[in-house]
Amino acid sequence: MGQEHDSLEVVIQNEALFKAVYELIQPEDTMNVGNIFKVSFTKIYQCFELYKEGNVLEAVSLVTGNSVEEYIKSPANEAIKFMKWLEQEIDKCIQVMNSIPSVPNNEMSAAGISDLDEFGEFNIYYSITKNPVEWELIGNLPFELVFTKMKMDGVNSVIQHNYNEIIKNKR
Numbered sequence: 001m002g003q004e005h006d007s008l009e010v011v012i013q014n015e016a017l018f019k020a021v022y023e024l025i026q027p028e029d030t031m032n033v034g035n036i037f038k039v040s041f042t043k044i045y046q047c048f049e050l051y052k053e054g055n056v057l058e059a060v061s062l063v064t065g066n067s068v069e070e071y072i073k074s075p076a077n078e079a080i081k082f083m084k085w086l087e088q089e090i091d092k093c094i095q096v097m098n099s100i101p102s103v104p105n106n107e108m109s110a111a112g113i114s115d116l117d118e119f120g121e122f123n124i125y126y127s128i129t130k131n132p133v134e135w136e137l138i139g140n141l142p143f144e145l146v147f148t149k150m151k152m153d154g155v156n157s158v159i160q161h162n163y164n165e166i167i168k169n170k171r
Contacts, residue, residue: 004098008079009072021076030078031064032042036089039063041140041146042139045121047090059090096147100154114118 012018033039043062060083060144062072069078105113112130116123125135126147138146 006076008076011076012079013073018080022084025077025084027088028081029085030082031060031066033086036086036093037144037147038085038142040123040140041124041143044090045087045124045139048094049099049120049123051087051090053124056087060086093143093147097150100147100151101158102154103113103157108127127153 011021036044046062047059050056050062057071060066060071061068063083063086069162070075121139122135125132125144127136128138129135
C-alpha cells in the first residue's frame with residue numbers, strides 16, 4: 001500500500017491494489033463488534049442479502065453503525081481487516097443457518113412454498129409468532145437466540161415426522 005495512513009477511500013480507487021491487500025491481509029475485528037452471534041438477528045440477516053448483492057460496505061455500515069462515508073475515511077489496513085473479518089463471520093452465520101434440520105416435503109414445493117421467499121426474514125418472524133407487532137422485537141434479539149429457536153423448531157419437526165412414520169409403519 002502507498003502509506004500506512006491511506007484511507008480505504010484512496011485504496012478502493014485502485015481495484016488491483018485493493019484486491020491484493022484484501023487477499024493478503026489477516027481478518028481482524030478492528031471495529032470491536034465482538035461475538036457476531038450477539039448482533040441482532042435483523043442486522044445479520046440483512047447482511048446475508050447485502051453480501052449476496054456485493055454491497056459489502058453497506059453491510060459493514062449496518063453492523064458498525066457508521067455510515068459508509070465515515071467508514072471509507074478509516075485507515076485502509078484497519079478497514080480491510082474488518083471487512084475480511086465480517087465476511088468470515090457472516091459466512092459462519094450462513095453455515096449455522098444452513099445446519100437447521102428440516103423434513104423435505106415435495107408436496108409443499110409443488111404447492112408453491114417458494115412463493116414465500118419474497119418475504120425474506122419475515123417468514124422467520126411469522127413462524128415464531130403470527131403477531132406482526134412482535135416481529136421488530138424478534139429481529140432485535142441476538143442472532144444466536146433466534147437461531148436457537150429456529151434450530152429447536154427444526155429438530156422438533158424432524159422428530160415429529162420420524163414419530164409419525166413409526167406410528168404409520170406399526171399399523
